[in-house]
Structure formats: C-alpha cells, structure tokens
Amino acid sequence: MFTKNSQSTVFQGTYQAGLTLNRLERDLQPYHCERTGPDELLIKPEGQLTICINERVKILFMAFIVYTRFSVSGTINQPLNAEIQVKTRGSLRKKQIRFFSKQKDGCKLIEQLEQYPVIRQSLEELDFRSCSLQIKEGIWSSSYITKEVFQINKTKWLHLSNKSNA
Incomplete structure (x- = not known):
C-alpha cells in the first residue's frame, strides 16, 4: 500500500505523507520551522514557545483521512x-x-x-x-486533533472536510 522513497512515505495513488505539514510550513514562513521527521513539524514563534505538529494518515478504499495533532506548552507563575x-x-x-x-x-x-x-x-x-x-x-500543555477527509478521484483528490450540507 505504501513505498518508502528518499524523502517521505508515499501512499500509492493517494497522498504523500507530510503534504499537510508542507502547506503549514509554507503558510508560517515568517516563523522558524524545523522538520524532525516526515510526520512532524516544530514551529518556534517566540523564544520559549514551541508548537509541535504531527500528522497521521489512514487509508480507506476510495478516500483517506489525515489526522493532525497540534500541541504547545509553556509555564505559568x-x-x-x-x-x-x-x-x-x-x-x-x-x-x-x-x-x-x-x-x-x-x-x-x-x-x-x-x-x-x-x-x-x-x-x-x-x-x-x-x-x-x-x-x-505550573507547566502547561495543550493539544488538539483535527481530521481531514479526502476522496480519491481518478484524476485528483477532493477535500471533503469543510463541505457543509446547506
């Protein structure tokens, strides 16, 4: 179902692991970003604040789900x-x-x-x-998990997460 290339894991015909993280890294360019692996991105907007973003992909028959976990920590007095x-x-x-x-x-x-x-x-x-x-x-940490669903089409993939039934 997936193969390993020199950069990242590629899921045949569907999704390249790290694609969501690549978009986030591009959108957050003013901040220092560091890739610690194909499925993890660290963002340092301030000196003591670090945001860790992890990505996990679940393959289905005609779709795939990308779970993204955002976590941040710091201190209080x-x-x-x-x-x-x-x-x-x-x-x-x-x-x-x-x-x-x-x-x-x-x-x-x-x-x-x-x-x-x-x-x-x-x-x-x-x-x-x-x-x-x-x-x-006095040490705090917070995290939240998002879920995006993509449907596989013969020529492209369709992002289904933000569609509403209006």
Whole structure:
C-alpha cells in the first residue's frame, strides 16, 4: 500500500505523507520551522514557545483521512494542577464550546478563561475532534486533533472536510 522513497512515505495513488505539514510550513514562513521527521513539524514563534505538529494518515478504499495533532506548552507563575477538556456542540456554522474540569484548580481556571471571549471565539473557529489543557506544577500543555477527509478521484483528490450540507 505504501513505498518508502528518499524523502517521505508515499501512499500509492493517494497522498504523500507530510503534504499537510508542507502547506503549514509554507503558510508560517515568517516563523522558524524545523522538520524532525516526515510526520512532524516544530514551529518556534517566540523564544520559549514551541508548537509541535504531527500528522497521521489512514487509508480507506476510495478516500483517506489525515489526522493532525497540534500541541504547545509553556509555564505559568502559579503551581496549579488541573486538566481541562474542551467539548464542542452544534454544527460547523453554529459551533458552541464548553470547558470541563473535575479539579478545583481547573474550575477556577475555567472561570478565568470565561473572562476572555476571544479564546472561546478562536476555539469555535477550529474544526477539532478533541482538545485539552493540562497543567502540572505550573507547566502547561495543550493539544488538539483535527481530521481531514479526502476522496480519491481518478484524476485528483477532493477535500471533503469543510463541505457543509446547506
């Protein structure tokens, strides 16, 4: 189903591994980007901030799915311990975001997050399958996973993820 060439894995007739990462790297050219493998890209927009992007491809009969995981981490000046899950409801056009946590520190942090509507609005723009924020002793990390579906056509592939039933 796939062969190995000198640069990356090629899935016969469908998708070249790393294609999504290549597009991201091109779109984010002002920032320092580093490829650590055919399925991983590191972006360093600031001195201490690093964004890691991983890509995984699942081959189907007449389509393929590209899962992309975005993760970022940093530090805060409070020794909090919490895990916050971000859940989505609604359609692509009217998506609603809700924050959930079982820890006391997490609930306090959610109250603070609610004070910044731009955070909610930004998350509502993303099409993700799962999103979480973990904080352990003042070190935070967050990640979310997106899913893109492509249908194989005889002459080209069609991107199906952003099509809506209007």
